[in-house]
Amino acid sequence: MPELPDVELFKRRLDAHALNRTIRAVVVSDARILGDLPPEALVRRLEGRRFEASRRHGKHLLVRLYGGGWLTLHFGMTGSLEVFDRMADDPPYDRLRFDFAGGGHLAYLSRRLLGRIGLADDAAAFVAAENLGPDALDPAFDQAAFAAALAGSRRTAKAALMDQAVVAGVGNIYSDEILFQAGIHPATRLDALDEGRLADLFGQLKRVLETAVAEGAGSEQYLDRLPKGSLLPQRRKDGHCPRCGAGLHTLKASGRTAYFCPRCQEVGHTAGARD
DNA sequence: CGTTATGTTCGATG
DNA sequence: GCATCGAACATAAC
Numbered sequence: 001m002p003e004l005p006d007v008e009l010f011k012r013r014l015d016a017h018a019l020n021r022t023i024r025a026v027v028v029s030d031a032r033i034l035g036d037l038p039p040e041a042l043v044r045r046l047e048g049r050r051f052e053a054s055r056r057h058g059k060h061l062l063v064r065l066y067g068g069g070w071l072t073l074h075f076g077m078t079g080s081l082e083v084f085d086r087m088a089d090d091p092p093y094d095r096l097r098f099d100f101a102g103g104g105h106l107a108y109l110s111r112r113l114l115g116r117i118g119l120a121d122d123a124a125a126f127v128a129a130e131n132l133g134p135d136a137l138d139p140a141f142d143q144a145a146f147a148a149a150l151a152g153s154r155r156t157a158k159a160a161l162m163d164q165a166v167v168a169g170v171g172n173i174y175s176d177e178i179l180f181q182a183g184i185h186p187a188t189r190l191d192a193l194d195e196g197r198l199a200d201l202f203g204q205l206k207r208v209l210e211t212a213v214a215e216g217a218g219s220e221q222y223l224d225r226l227p228k229g230s231l232l233p234q235r236r237k238d239g240h241c242p243r244c245g246a247g248l249h250t251l252k253a254s255g256r257t258a259y260f261c262p263r264c265q266e267v268g269h270t271a272g273a274r275d
Numbered sequence: 276c277g278t279t280a281t282g283t284t285c286g287a288t289g
Numbered sequence: 290g291c292a293t294c295g296a297a298c299a300t301a302a303c
Binding site: 153 | 299300
């Protein structure tokens with residue numbers, strides 16, 4: 001369930017329950033989540049040590065270890081972090097678990113195993129190696145940076161928002177909300193947007209994500225915490241536009257489904273008009 | 276049985 | 290070079 005707002009929730013959970021606590025054991029119950037990293041290498045690196053601080057960059061969570069080095073977590077489509085006290089409460093799809101001295105557990109859950117956990121020496125180097133653009137909520141990521149990242153691009157607005165190299169943190173779900181709030185049809189080509197529309201898009205990108213984080217909403221859970229007038233609680237077949245009541249439409253873009261209001265989101269100059 | 280699913284990568288194609 | 294599409298990964302729910 002991970003887009004930027006979800007990962008922010010995971011970060012807060014980890015910060016509240018796992019920082020500064022001695023890691024008594026690391027239990028890898030499905031090594032596939034580590035990719036090529038041998039489980040013993042991770043265990044050796046973490047056991048007996050403590051997490052010092054965490055940082056989120058887009059959909060990635062980076063956790064600094066006392067003494068240097070970072071644990072990196074990415075959640076794929078079905079990953080999450082959960083905390084619990086009694087092993088009887090260990091949730092399903094627990095792939096890797098931290099047991100802390102004095103009690104308490106933190107588990108990385110993932111049904112489909114599409115995410116990854118790893119180690120990194122340096123956070124900035126990791127972000128660069130992953131080819132991630134600026135985090136969507138980084139204050140240094142401003143409108144000028146957004147415009148620069150999109151300059152000359154002819155892709156659709158939806159594709160650009162979801163490109164982690166352009167801006168890190170937005171996925172299929174929240175890109176729909178951002179485009180809805182900006183009144184832009186998902187298939188609108190970027191080169192059809194004038195400066196004002198691009199500024200609107202950037203403003204909604206920030207506002208939608210800030211609001212989701214402030215309200216503690218995710219991309220699947222807690223959608224009812226989003227303000228009235230949000231698309232996401234209605235984002236389903238038979239959903240209706242929260243603004244005008246029209247039935248929502250969908251379109252497919254490289255395997256993903258976009259939901260949009262056919263009346264509130266201008267078609268504008270769209271791509272893919274050949275079919 | 277078929278379709279769809281919050282992510283990302285890779286090869287093929289236009 | 291740019292952009293898109295479909296398949297792949299793994300595991301479900303409907």
